[in-house]
Amino acid sequence: MGKILEINGPLVKLQLPETVIGEQVRVGRIGLVGEVIGRDGDTALAQLYEDTSGLKPGEVADGLGWPLSVELGPGLLNAIFDGVQRPLNAVREKSGDRMARGVSVPSLPRDRLWHFIPDPQRHSASHVDGGDTLGTVQETESIVHRILTPPLVHGELLDLAPEGDYTVEEVLGRVKLPDGRIEKLHMFHRWPVRIPRPFRKRDHAVKPLITGQRILDTFYPLLKGGKAAIPGPFGAGKTMLQQQIARWCNAEIVIYVGCGERGNELTDVLEFMPELKDPHTGRPLMERTLLVANTSNMPVVAREASIYVGITLAEYFRDQGYDVVMVADSTSRWAEALREVAGRLGQMPVEEGYPAYLGSRLAAFYERAGRVETLNGGHGSVTLIGAVSPPGGDFSEPVTSHTKEIIQTFWALSKELADARHYPSVDWLESFSGYVPSAAKWWAENIDPGWEAARAQALDLLAASEELQRIVNLVGVEALSSEQRWTLEAAGLIKEGLLQQSATDEVDSFSSPEKQFALLSALLEIFRHGMRLVKLGAPARRLIQMPLMAQARRWKSQHKSEDLATLKAKIARIPAEFEQIALDYEPAAPAA
Amino acid sequence: MKNIEFRTAVSAQGGLLVMGGVAGVSAGSRVSLKDHVGNLRNGLVIRSSDDAVLVEVFEGTDDFDLERTWVRFLDEPFKLPVSRDILGRVFNGAGLPRDGRPPIISGDRRDVNGEPLNPAARAYPREFIQTGISAIDGMNSLTRGQKLPIFSGGGLPHNRVAAQIVRQAKLLGDASSEFVVVFAAFGTSHADARFFQESFEESGVINKVVMFLNLADEPVIERLLTPRAALTAAEYLAYDLDYHVLVVMTDMTAYAEALREVAVLRGDVPARKGYPGYLYSDLAEIYERAGRIKNRSGSITLIPVLSMPSDDITHPIPDLTGYITEGQIVLGRELFNQGVYPPVTVLPSLSRLMKDGVGKNFTREDHPHVASQLFASYAKALEVRGLAAIIGAEELSDSDRRYLEFAQGFERRFIGQDEDEDRSVYETLNLAWDLLSMLPAESLIRVSEEELAKYHKGSA
Helix, strand or coil: CEEEEEEECCEEEEECCCCCCCEEEEECCCCEEEEEEEEECCEEEEEECCCCCCCCCCCEEEEEEEECEEEECCCCCCCEECCCCCEHHHHHHHHCCECCCCCCCCCCCCCCCEEEEECCCCCCCEEECCCCEEEEEECCCCCEEEEECCCCCCEEEEEECCCEEECCCCCCEEEECCCCCEEEECCCEEEECCCCCCCCEEECCCCECCCCCHHHHHHCCCECCCEEEEECCCCCCHHHHHHHHHHHCCCCEEEEEEECCCHHHHHHHHHHHHHCECCCCCCEHHHHEEEEEECCCCCHHHHHHHHHHHHHHHHHHHHCCCEEEEEEECHHHHHHHHHHHHHHCCCCEEECCEECCHHHHHHHHHCCCEEEECCCCCEEEEEEEEEECCHHHCCCCHHHHHHHHHCCEECCECHHHHHCCCCCCECCCCCEECCHHHHHHHHHHHCCCCHHHHHHHHHHHHHHHHHHHHHHHHHCHHHCCHHHHHHHHHHHHHHHHHHCCCCCCCCCCCCCHHHHHHHHHHHHHHHHHHHHHHHHCCCHHHHHCCHHHHHHHHHHHHCCCCCCHHHHHHHHCHHHHHHHHHHHHCCCCCCC | CCCCCECCEEEEECCEEEEECCCCCCCCCEEEEECCCCCEEEEEEEEEECCEEEEEECCCCCCCCHHHCEEEECCCCCEEECCHHHCCCEEECCCCECCCCCCCCCCCEEECCCCCECHHHEECCCCEEECCCHHHHCCCCEECCCECCEEECCCCCHHHHHHHHHHHCEECCECCCCEEEEEEEEEECHHHHHHHHHHHHHCCCHHHEEEEEEECCCCCHHHHCHHHHHHHHHHHHHHHCCCEEEEEEECHHHHHHHHHHHHHHHCCCEEECCEECCHHHHHHHHHCCCEEECCCCCEEEEEEEEECHHHCCCCHHHHHHHHHCCEEEEECHHHHHCCCCCCECCCCCEECCHHHCCCCCCCCCCHHHHHHHHHHHHHHHHHHHHHHHHHCHHHCCHHHHHHHHHHHHHHHHHHCCCCCCCCCHHHHHHHHHHHHCCCCHHHCCCCCHHHHHHHCCCCC
16 A cells, blocks of 8 residues: 655555556545656656546555556447547446546446357367467457457366356356366456557558549558548548548447547447448448547546557457558547656657657557467458648658658648648658559459559549649649640549548548549540540540540449449440540541 | 645746645646735646646745745645526636626536547437538538638738627528537737627627637636636537537647746647647647547537747647648638638648538538539639739630639639628529529539539530
8 A cells, every 4th residue: 555645637656565566556535546767766656547637746646556457348339439448328327427446447348248159169178379269259230249268368277157148247167277266257358558459460461441542552552451541621621531441341349549639530430330231231330330529628647548449459459350441530549648647747758749769659559450470370450540730730740750660551631722722632652652562463353454554544644634734833724735725624524533532421431442443534535535535636625625624523423332334324325425426536537 | 734834945936836845736736826915826737746746826936035925725626617607707717707797606617628539429410400501511611510610810910800700600491500609819919809709799699608718918828728628618608508608719720839938838749830749639639529428418529729929730739630620711811811701721731520411301402513513613723823924814725714714603603692681592603603603514524414504504
């Protein structure tokens, strides 16, 4: 038992001998929880997850004996947790609409019964290893929760409960460890959030994550098990884009971490998700979703923890063999929480007040993404998408620049595009993806062998139009040759007919890979036909005025992904439209 | 403890006072100080150990005589007494009356820091507020429970715009949906404060207004308390008395500067431009108190006004604000100099909640598309205008010239309106179609073909 010596914001100096760094502590009469971050002789420094006002020097403090851990078991999906995995709905029932301090509620519901079906391979007196599947629980209609042996437990399985209904706390079985001790198994186990969960080995990421967003999937793909960043100034549509990814991506589990962001955005997710259907399974999206919410007005230390809580939950589902996407909005707020605590500790600031270890912490965090062979020989992946909120939209600031070195896919959002309400405002010149070769294999095998070439051609067109636009801004469009004008027009067609995508339009919100490729190749076909005519001498102005040009810009919102037949019929008519005009310019065919 | 007077001040500098030899003082506790002439001052414990207690004194510690300063630790956080009687009253930044009337006596005293709202208890704001200003209603609409700041600059008419919103705000099709107003001014001039007071009096809402004033020549540290006291009053009105509360705060820049001043005194590590690293969290504590709660009928809509230092939107104060609030209304000097009122620069303006509060079932089915089309067409028109400045308007193509006319009409007729002109959202939308009809129908691809047929004046 120790006591409080000094209170300074969220940092509390304690007299607490024999504590270890990382240990959870309970402090003061109201029982605020925090973790030890430093020790000096008999005194320890702890950061508390809750507001410290009202604490007094001399009040009690006690070590809890374990580091910050999460509970892993059935009851996670469909839930909303705070930054230290307190279930917000249960907290609300207990303490009302506001977050009262010192409330202690178990993360997983203790009274709920789950129907457990033991794995047929497990029987008494057999050997179990860490990460082995003991059995399954149908957690939601679309997700089977595999009950795993805790990673560090292995030995002889003495007994395992038969099929039946159990709470998470009931003993499901017992394992005799190599040292002779008996370990009880439950439906859930704890894992410390700051330690990555073990796996057998890393695999290559091979499949693209399909988000249904054309500029992402077609131009800057991300793989399942990859890491991506979305930097953007405020108002560029970061949150919208992340919500779109969380809604439509073809992962099996989505973990959305609201780290220091707006409360209403999480409410939006909470209200919206249950109404939406997963385009891949047809089930409500909420069944595969889990939210971790530490809004900007909640205590800053728990904000720092929330990212680790999220990634540990993601790894747990990965270990069950699922493809998991974790969206972290925003890693900048996490870095700022780091900075705030570092500042109070008096650590030497390096860039913009951030501590020197910012880069290594960020890198270590992103390294927890990946596709792996799990301990039980299965395969699962964690895809990590981190939003970055650079101050003033300046991408050279520390968090953005460090992140850029770590990630493989960079979806840079542009204020200029957002101001013109071109959404998603992903800048096609600033963004990049290191996964294009791997994604190309998948597209070639599953959609069309011409994908890589078409993508490259479209990007060339966009780059060329950027050059031309500069000329136009100086001397006007009349100074361009017909070929150049047509290039500019075709790039505009790609921007408006393909890259721009409305999140609020029912049809346009999600594009299947088939639809994405159909649109891309159709627009390129228009470009090629037009270019042929221009070379024959047709003025670009005449082509630009073709009704087809306005119609093609609307195709994206007129044809559903499930119903591409009518779109393909329209595309098939493209050559005929140009043939009409070609008659005027082609050298007359010799009379038959 | 709260009845013991300590006279153990060790040092005083700026607004900070160090007390020695006081054991067991609670963090965040309110402090009452009596100086050598017997005047009472208020303070707050910001750091506490048995050896030394650091106190932030709101009225400052200038002219302190350390040996003759008596300090009491009240052992509770700053609290604001609330009752129905606060309507129509004027308080200072710490919640004491400044209108010469007696203080509020109430058994109900609320911690001004509030407690963070459980995200699971929030209800998503969806009800469209008609402000009668086209640039807002048409393109960046306000929703009940939203926090939507006005980004302005020195000399721009942000106060007039804020006052006009307060006068005209109403829910669509619900005449009884009146707002009560909580007005907080910190660091503003007496003239600005009087402007608001007179505006409230003229429009007859003064009995539904609670004012918290900390003016430019009053104690700086008290500014840290002013928005919190105002929001505590707003929360009481909204969630206890079921009012819809419109909170106007001005000027957030003065608040952030006060925060910086105190942070420097405390020796906090500065992040950008000398502002402390926790400026974001601190602003969020204020802004996030806007909103709605499930199963409660009241709401808090927050309109903070902030002047961007040197009109720079990337300055930490507007920048961090923009990351927290649900959009921003940006006022621009260029439009203002051309005599356009309200000088709303629409392209960098944004309302994040607009998508869920307009359109079918809310305003009119074409509203979201019209807004998007106006943004796209005006952005294009500005490009053309830039071009015309270089090559001359004569060299422009026919279609470009139409864009030039569109830009002119849009700025004069759509954005520009009178200070007492209260346009309904339907008038705003019809006006938008009048302007869009200046452009060829085939270039308007953000609106649907049906809408073009129905509203575009040039369509057959």
